[in-house]
Amino acid sequence: MRLISWSRGALGLACLLASASATVHAQAAWPDRPLRVIVPFPASGATDLVARVVTQRVAADLGQQMVVDNKPGAGGTIGTAEAAKAPADGYTLLLTTSSTHAISPHLMPRLAYDPRKDFTPVAHVADAPSVLLVTNSLPVKTVGELVAYGKAHPGKLNYATSGNGTIVHLNTAAFSAQAGLEMTHIPYKGTALAIPDLIAGQTHVLFDSLPTGMPHAKAGRLRALAVTSEKRSTLAPELPTLAESGLPGYSSVTWFGVYLPAGAPPALVARVHQAFAKAVQAPEVAASLAKLGVEPAAPSTPAQFGAMVQADSNRWATVIRQHKITVE
Template sequence: MGLAGLVSLGLSLPAQAQGGAWPDKPVRVLVPFPASGATDLVARVVTQRVSQELGQQFVVDNKPGAGGTIGAGEAAKAAADGYTLLLTTSSTHAISPHISKRLSYDARKDFTPIAHLADAPSVLLVTPGLPAKSVQELVAYAKAHPGELNYASSGNGTIVHLNTAAFSAQAGIKMTHVPYKGTAQSIPDLTAGQVQVLFDSLPTGMPHVKSGRLRALAVTSEQRSALAPELPTVAESGLPGYASVTWFGLYAPAGLPPALVQRINAAFTQAMRAPEVADNLARLGVEPARPGSAAQFAAMVQADSERWAGVVRQFNISID
């Protein structure tokens, strides 16, 4: 089945008897970003497979806004029974805690880490009307036209915001930040030239490049992406050491019993191993994470959180 079919496919497989074990009723999977964004696409590909394997509905519920923190906050208040899960990214758990003191949740205390699902680099996109066909040309244009370029993000303090802030600081340029509820909402303005620059996730950015609506300059991973091998990395384009990858992970509210953590981890890990899931994620520019325990996922997030804390301090980023 093609990607379009997967995205539009309803998760409506009939429930099967589970003998009282999880899941014996539909599971709500909160995605704190808009429909058609990278996190939403990953969630639908993966939960469709989990639904097939377990014979139960997994309903993706988009709750966007405030860089993902609205949906994350809602998930934190849900019952810790395995029937409300949060599929989220670096933004809500590794970045937002360092840039806002007004979060409605504590990223470490209010959630139970379950599984690291996948990773994806971002792609540096520009509007076609901008006379820049490389990172070097973009930097040169920005320096020659200080303050004239606008860059979009998926919200204040999101990884898209920080990616661009770090890029601008390292390149020595200044651009104006225009936050949106999600990068998908910024695409019409980007193609029209009202904003000129966007660090979008590879999954959602490349289709617009292939259609000719946008121009891609580089990817943010340490190595070139197999999805777009013709694109250089930002690091090899004149900004050595620049690298950033978005992780996708699964959480439950705090207090989920360990046995249920293991059960859900196993179900999603098994789904990630399915060839069709890997194939469809590859089309999105997403790489399945190596199978690991909930504890390993928590340790990875903590290390990533500490790294972003350093970036926030370096560039004095705050949304309060």
């Protein structure tokens, strides 16, 4: 009886060791097949282009193909919800922006995912600052002059956005609140449609992306006053920040980051983080991102990335609540 009992115990122990060995081997072999990178926005958009630039370098590091899978719709929330349901085995990643994790949760209370509970933050990849543009018909050349003009003409200024609840809308709402201005919101279906009216003087203020806004400023069709980032942008170093221009603490960028589904093993998170952090510091990657109006993110840990996103989310929640912003 003792012999039989010992044999069963030995067999159980052998099975346990075999299972553990298989798990270690599987983790050590990762990745042994192509990886899927869900981008919850359309092909050829900013997030898609950033993903393709960065993942090409990451794929070379990992030794496996990375397939960008565009899943657009509902402001990025459809693809994000799909990523949340994927296995946490490292073969499905999400490359997304502020929109899905810091803004949409406060505009769409019935999301099919929880940005904190359903995801593991992995890597802060890049940031895209915006530029404050004004029409040439305004007699202002600095942020201070714009604020003074707005206060002297309450309710006379209007601002264009790419729609309710977009980062352009939130940037302007935060700016007007901190500056103490009363401005009228004129929503468009994209900033490209707003530019002609801004040039014509039918609207007065627009926070636009650097790649689409700066060419008009450099051509003299519009006037660029400042950038929204915490520090001066390497893409337009001649422009001061809004914080430098009399709005201390103002800082806003569209960030790009990588997530794994919740439950991903720490070792896997560390390996994916390492690959993306290394990729965005490569000179050729930084140069390609610059052409998109995007700057590589400063080095940070996954925990620091998660904390940054939460702080961003808290700030936009306040702006949305104070201005009663909704999406139609």
